[in-house]
Amino acid sequence: MGIVWAFVTGRDRELDPPIGWWRGPTWLGWALVLGVMGMWAISAFLIFTLANAGNSLVGVLVAAPEFAAVVLARHFPLTAVRLAFAATIAAAIYSKELPHPLGYARHWPLDSHLIPLAPVVALGIARAPKERMAGVALLAFGAMALATPIVAVGYGADMMAGPIAGVIGAVIAGFILNDNRYTRLESEYERQKRSHLQQRTKIARELHDVIGHHLSMIAVRTDSARYRLSGVTPEIQEEFSALGDAAREALTDARRLIGVLREDDSEAEHLPQPTIDDIPELVQSAVASGASVTAELSAVPGVPAMVGLAAYRIVQESLSNAMRHSPGTPISVCLRSAEDSIELSVENGPFAPFSEAVDGNGLAGIKERVSLVGGECAAGRRADGGFRVWAKLPR
Known part of the structure; x- marks a missing residue:
């Protein structure tokens, strides 16, 4: 079952390589990720600490797993989704209305939790095999299904409208990225296939031009030896004829092999x-x-x-x-x-x-x-x- 694979039995190595959309230096990419996530982690820590009457341990419990999920998403995408799942449940448990707005959180801290959750879910689905995408999506929806009753008990289910809409958007984005990824992979495969066929055509043409020419020369020279050379006895002529027949047979076999190599629609x-x-x-x-x-x-x-x-x-x-x-x-x-x-x-x-x-x-x-x-x-x-x-x- 897909969700069991996503939550328990799946391994990070079963997912596809990173999408590779970043074209700049690696160090710059990591600097941007760590910088943005560092600012988010500090804000999330303060928001959840404020929502829980100054309990800094709650801030750490919520912010740390989500920060780790984003950092691990490139090399350990499935582990990152699982961490995001756990962090979402923790955030739902400790979400309380803020006594006053803080930063981008106006009155409900769980909304800020979606900032790292959404890209982790989207990239996890984007890199999952086609038959496993639904499992990763179900894991994300499972987090919302568990978080909603927890929040609804104290604040009403309508407070989860924003987080649920955000997860739905992340899942849709993940499916689109996955489809685009496979389209690019198929295009790359076709390009490599065309290149391979072009190389085969090149080899076939050169074999035909070079081997065919020289084998023809051998056949012609053996056939004309009796006219060009003096003292050619019947025994020698028979040997020349045998050599000529062998050359023509080799030429026929070479053409048969070249016919296998050739592709008429190749460049x-x-x-x-x-x-x-x-x-x-x-x-x-x-x-x-x-x-x-x-x-x-x-x-x-x-x-x-x-x-x-x-x-x-x-x-x-x-x-x-x-x-x-x-x-x-x-x-x-x-x-x-x-x-x-x-x-x-x-x-x-x-x-x-x-x-x-x-x-x-x-x-x-x-x-x-x-x-x-x-x-x-x-x-x-x-x-x-x-x-x-x-x-x-x-x-």
Whole structure:
């Protein structure tokens, strides 16, 4: 039962961490709390001492537990609510009409008791688990239910109207704070989830671009070895073919794994690796693999890192697709620079009849990169059956 948990079996560690609304230095926050509560404790001590014919022990009995409740509320919220409960009963027992007004208490000392009681109750409910909020609220209402008949005997139940209204307000405030707290926690969880998915997308794209490119290179070089090297015996060629098959199988498995990592609605990554200056080396690597590549590469100084990375990956993916799907056909790479843009294209001859379809992840990655930097691109078959990838990137 909720009230039993709140009053007896519950532990402070079961409540959520502090709300954390204070953004200033910790020492300043504590100084403000202790300063305000110190002034209240002195006033409450004087008020209840006055109401009880100068009995200072009564003032201490009422003021000390409530002061302690506020101080403990941050690290021991459930203990603080229980202390406030006990202090409320003590205040009801020793409440007597004042012989004359004192400070903010005009004629009834129990009203002043609500100054620390209300925030302790509200913060206790705000930090309670959803299923335990009602228990903390019932504990606060239980204090009022016990205090009301005690006061009503001597002064009438109407004297409790103010304290009861104050506790109702504190409970409502606690429920609102709790709801807002969980909303913020859910928003933070969603933000972290999006960040995690973006990181996964980044890893997937880089795996596709880097591993896919190099595995394709291995397959192409092993397939073309008999044409590039002399003295390749049938046994050696069989070994090369086995290596090529293994590379293609590894590429298929890698794509399957990358498909698990990818999230199409995630944002592209922002951390550049290669640059546009590395494209000539990329072309030379393709030539060394046996591909027939001609390149027209203009110098493009002062390119932003993100644009340079996009240009490099576009050429890398296009070369990989051309060598994989249309081996042996000529490939042309063109990179031109204008005043405010970079235009690049990669074209190859007709696809071999036995080739597989162009990899959708690669073209999707190209479109994502171009979109990220604010460019435009197009990819598709030429009239002669070849393939062309074109992109225009801003400088």
